[in-house]
Amino acid sequence: MRKGQVMNLIKTMPLAASPCPAVRDPAEIRDRHTPMLTDESRLQADSVKTIYFPRSVEEIAGAFQELREGGMTCVISGGRTGITGGAVPIGAHAVISMERMKGISALDREGERFFVRAEAGVTLKELEEELARRAREGGPALWFPVDPTERSAQLGGMAATNASGPRTYLHGSTREWIRGLAMVLPDGSLLKVRRGDVQAEGLLFRIAGVDGVSRDILLPDTAMPRVKNAAGYFIRPGMDLVDLLVGSEGTLGIIAEIEFRLEEKPEATLGILIGTKDEEAALDLVEAARKAKDIPLQAIEYFDPDSIRLLNERKREEGNGSALPEFPFHGGAAVYLEMAGPEPMMEAAGGRLESLLLSLGIPADRTWAARDERDLERQKLFRHAVPETVNAWIGRRKQAYPDLHKVGTDFAVPDSALRKMFSLYRRGLREKGLQSVVFGHIGNNHVHVNVLPRNMEEMEEAGELYLKWAHAAVSLGGSVSGEHGIGRLKKDLLKIQHPPDVLEAMRLLRKAFDPAGILAPGVLF
Amino acid sequence: MNIVVCVKQVPDTETLIKVKPDGSGIVEDGIKWVMNPYDEYGVEEALKWKEKQGGDVTIISLGPARIMETIRTALAMGADKGILIDDPSLSGADAFTTATALAAAIKTIPYDVIFCGQRAIDDDSGQVGAVLAELLGIPSVTIITKAEVADKAVKVLRPIEGAQLSIQSPLPCVITCQKGLNEPRYASLPGIMKAKKKPVDIKNAAALGITVDMKAKVVKTIPPPARPPGKIIEGEEPAQKAAALVKLLREEAKVI
Ligand SMILES: Cc1cc2nc3c(=O)[nH]c(=O)nc-3n(C[C@H](O)[C@H](O)[C@H](O)COP(=O)(O)OP(=O)(O)OC[C@H]3O[C@@H](n4cnc5c(N)ncnc54)[C@H](O)[C@@H]3O)c2cc1C
Numbered sequence: 001m002r003k004g005q006v007m008n009l010i011k012t013m014p015l016a017a018s019p020c021p022a023v024r025d026p027a028e029i030r031d032r033h034t035p036m037l038t039d040e041s042r043l044q045a046d047s048v049k050t051i052y053f054p055r056s057v058e059e060i061a062g063a064f065q066e067l068r069e070g071g072m073t074c075v076i077s078g079g080r081t082g083i084t085g086g087a088v089p090i091g092a093h094a095v096i097s098m099e100r101m102k103g104i105s106a107l108d109r110e111g112e113r114f115f116v117r118a119e120a121g122v123t124l125k126e127l128e129e130e131l132a133r134r135a136r137e138g139g140p141a142l143w144f145p146v147d148p149t150e151r152s153a154q155l156g157g158m159a160a161t162n163a164s165g166p167r168t169y170l171h172g173s174t175r176e177w178i179r180g181l182a183m184v185l186p187d188g189s190l191l192k193v194r195r196g197d198v199q200a201e202g203l204l205f206r207i208a209g210v211d212g213v214s215r216d217i218l219l220p221d222t223a224m225p226r227v228k229n230a231a232g233y234f235i236r237p238g239m240d241l242v243d244l245l246v247g248s249e250g251t252l253g254i255i256a257e258i259e260f261r262l263e264e265k266p267e268a269t270l271g272i273l274i275g276t277k278d279e280e281a282a283l284d285l286v287e288a289a290r291k292a293k294d295i296p297l298q299a300i301e302y303f304d305p306d307s308i309r310l311l312n313e314r315k316r317e318e319g320n321g322s323a324l325p326e327f328p329f330h331g332g333a334a335v336y337l338e339m340a341g342p343e344p345m346m347e348a349a350g351g352r353l354e355s356l357l358l359s360l361g362i363p364a365d366r367t368w369a370a371r372d373e374r375d376l377e378r379q380k381l382f383r384h385a386v387p388e389t390v391n392a393w394i395g396r397r398k399q400a401y402p403d404l405h406k407v408g409t410d411f412a413v414p415d416s417a418l419r420k421m422f423s424l425y426r427r428g429l430r431e432k433g434l435q436s437v438v439f440g441h442i443g444n445n446h447v448h449v450n451v452l453p454r455n456m457e458e459m460e461e462a463g464e465l466y467l468k469w470a471h472a473a474v475s476l477g478g479s480v481s482g483e484h485g486i487g488r489l490k491k492d493l494l495k496i497q498h499p500p501d502v503l504e505a506m507r508l509l510r511k512a513f514d515p516a517g518i519l520a521p522g523v524l525f
Numbered sequence: 526m527n528i529v530v531c532v533k534q535v536p537d538t539e540t541l542i543k544v545k546p547d548g549s550g551i552v553e554d555g556i557k558w559v560m561n562p563y564d565e566y567g568v569e570e571a572l573k574w575k576e577k578q579g580g581d582v583t584i585i586s587l588g589p590a591r592i593m594e595t596i597r598t599a600l601a602m603g604a605d606k607g608i609l610i611d612d613p614s615l616s617g618a619d620a621f622t623t624a625t626a627l628a629a630a631i632k633t634i635p636y637d638v639i640f641c642g643q644r645a646i647d648d649d650s651g652q653v654g655a656v657l658a659e660l661l662g663i664p665s666v667t668i669i670t671k672a673e674v675a676d677k678a679v680k681v682l683r684p685i686e687g688a689q690l691s692i693q694s695p696l697p698c699v700i701t702c703q704k705g706l707n708e709p710r711y712a713s714l715p716g717i718m719k720a721k722k723k724p725v726d727i728k729n730a731a732a733l734g735i736t737v738d739m740k741a742k743v744v745k746t747i748p749p750p751a752r753p754p755g756k757i758i759e760g761e762e763p764a765q766k767a768a769a770l771v772k773l774l775r776e777e778a779k780v781i
Contacts, residue, residue, distance in 0.1 A: 136554060272714050328711050350718050357714070367714040372598060374537055374559045375711070 078157025084487025120156025275329030300443030526580030563642025
């Protein structure tokens, strides 16, 4: 331990609380703010007493003051694109919406490195547009490569769920791009921290409250799965405090501002959709592509034959007016590979990829390659259409069975367990005779198995399979949630991930930040 | 068979078009440039003919340096070579000047058939193909949804109101392509890799021996009038709202 340099003491600053703009009229909440009562999980809260719209950390502190004084609880609402219901105020008195915190700082340049500070309510789309605007005005062309698909997600929400996406294969998850953040704690104080400021001493943090008392926070003694992971708090001996706050799903405090690292946008991008004759051939390709270190891939995505069939069906149904690009190959599965970098590198790597495909017996005419913006956009449309179409399918089934919902996995496993996991998925689905669509971030061994239940019996069977797979994923060293987080919907899975004593230690950790239990009742545990 | 395709680079239909404050044109900053969709049918048809008949496909385009991207896109689909006509004196060229430049470039190479889009989606003028045929002294068949080669002739279908014309033309001729002619292919990985190495000749007005003689000039570019704001019908009961809607549709919108 480098005593005197890095501290394990979490110090906060008092904030001058100021009254927070809020909507309290039940009729107005009902008529104008119904979206605040739900999110992409489609969970639904009946109503809340108050919706706060803070514009500054002082106003957040003001909201917290009211909540403390009234003995009330709240959830934090970002872009509400989350799919596990963390932002839905079920069992909470209030919502704190971040949508009015929209500031983006000037660029900080340190040598070759760039940083920008953004308030939590800035959406991914707004950040991208602002970066593009600055680039047009002569600034450097920069990007934040983590792309969780849904551009209306807020940066605060992305930090709170440690969002990731296809490019996480190369660029990591949101966590890796956060240098520091400012969080308002439920006691109304401000915690401002950068990487390197506060690190656990072994498993021990201490937190100094505004009341002057400092308490120990003992982290659970557990190993995190060494895979893409958004299941519960991130814990590691000697860990940086920033890593704990990122991924805390709105249970420790409100992330008010985030400092992101940015990188120079690559000169060229090459996206290649490859048709393989079946799933087996796709898995071969994935493993070979991962091994080929001289091909700098930033994304490896998978679409099983059922995904392709589903899209083709939709395209047929939509007829002539369909905006969906034609899937260019007949039958089989598909793998999407993406790389980016300077032109000469793309040139060389593209050539190596050609020979790799040749060596796997994949004909050249079963590739769809895109390098200009519009073609890349077309491929994206195609890729994004899969989850959309699944949701539409479920929506139609719901008309016959209102309680029916999608059963979709978010398990990630280590490289070595990829095939094992696939054979478990396939065996389970076959034995139960269930319809499904499998797609996702196969580069990280993180595919979404979406069961499409035709009736309630099938949904129950799917639920059983789901738990069985979760146990298997954990025993193979994986995570029950690669990216969607636990929220309200996956609490049972967190219990599969961690034994009771670890969960208990996580509860205590949460209590140290939020002794009165104001934040996110019913989320995580 | 020597096949030529004329392609134009245009703003993507998704791009938000802004008119310059002085009305002298559109703001090009931030525009996503793409190949004119009707020209894509031309490229696809050319590649199909080549696959059947053998031969090679030349892509010709006129515009500033950025149009190289569009030529490369066609080369990635499978065309063999390109000619890029770039000259400041040709900027803002009208249909006649464009056709003159294209004709001059085409005269330098052998050709059996020339494909154009039936029109470009930016200025919608729809004249270049026909004028080009005139300048070359060959026939043109326009707005075509089907084309078949037979010996030294081509049989095409041209949809007209309520019917289709079946037309036969000798080759060489100009064919302008309409939606429905084919499904343009995507580029393959080898296609993209090879495209970078395919030859593209860059020519200016002097090299083509043309002098600019504009017949038409864009006097002013005017944005369409802003859409009037929408109306939200307030009310508690659906029946009440429906009645209000019917009233507005009849009395204000006058559509029922
Ligand atoms: C079509 C679709 C595709 C998606 N694909 C992906 C994907 O590939 N990868 C992925 O990771 N996710 C994906 N998601 C999920 C979602 O986009 C991410 O989880 C996103 O990061 C959530 O951001 P948000 O602002 O919408 O957060 P919300 O949904 O509003 O909130 C999510 C959680 O974060 C908390 N929270 C929000 N803001 C703050 C804050 N400022 N401080 C503290 N806590 C906060 C909330 O209380 C809640 O618990 C997808 C969603 C959709 C609809």
